[in-house]
Amino acid sequence: MRKTTTLLAAIAALALSVTTASAQSSQGAMKGMDHSAMGGMKGMKGMKGDHNMMAMNEYMTAMKKMDQAMMNAKGSTPDVTFARKMMAHHQGAIDMAQIELRHGSDADAKKIAQKTIDENTKGTSELEAWLKSHGG
Structure with missing residues (x-):
């Protein structure tokens, strides 16, 4: 049970960091764009x-x-x-x-x-x- 909980926490942390990095990358890519x-x-x-x-x-x-x-x-x-x-x-x-x-x-x-x-x-x-x- 403890190993499963630890593994799930690690997966959640990894997913969060990937999502955050992706969002930051998208924000950076939008700088200077024509949004019109x-x-x-x-x-x-x-x-x-x-x-x-x-x-x-x-x-x-x-x-x-x-x-x-x-x-x-x-x-x-x-x-x-x-x-x-x-x-x-x-x-x-x-x-x-x-x-x-x-x-x-x-x-x-x-x-x-x-x-x-x-x-x-x-x-x-x-x-x-x-x-x-x-x-x-």
């Missing part, structure tokens, strides 16, 4: 298609900015690092919600976007106050 013809974007014509493409490009830019900011956020303690990374995460949520407000057409989605902005602005303020009071 991907998926549902293909065949879109006219103002609506241009508007959707503009929003998609803005989302991609916002996510790259957030990812980079989160990767670069560091601190002298795990607590400070957490606060700084979460501030970058909150800003990314705010940026994406603002894109929804600019480009979205559904009233309920826009309400959620505004709520996202409000909550993440508050979260950022709390983290900033915590950093200030803890020398971060």
Whole structure:
């Protein structure tokens, strides 16, 4: 039984590492690619298609900015690092919600976007106050 459990754990770990490596390889392969013809974007014509493409490009830019900011956020303690990374995460949520407000057409989605902005602005303020009071 113990050998079987160990073997299954080893197989699971190997499968996870292969999946992770494959995903990372795919992400690297997509850098620099022209994504304008991907998926549902293909065949879109006219103002609506241009508007959707503009929003998609803005989302991609916002996510790259957030990812980079989160990767670069560091601190002298795990607590400070957490606060700084979460501030970058909150800003990314705010940026994406603002894109929804600019480009979205559904009233309920826009309400959620505004709520996202409000909550993440508050979260950022709390983290900033915590950093200030803890020398971060």
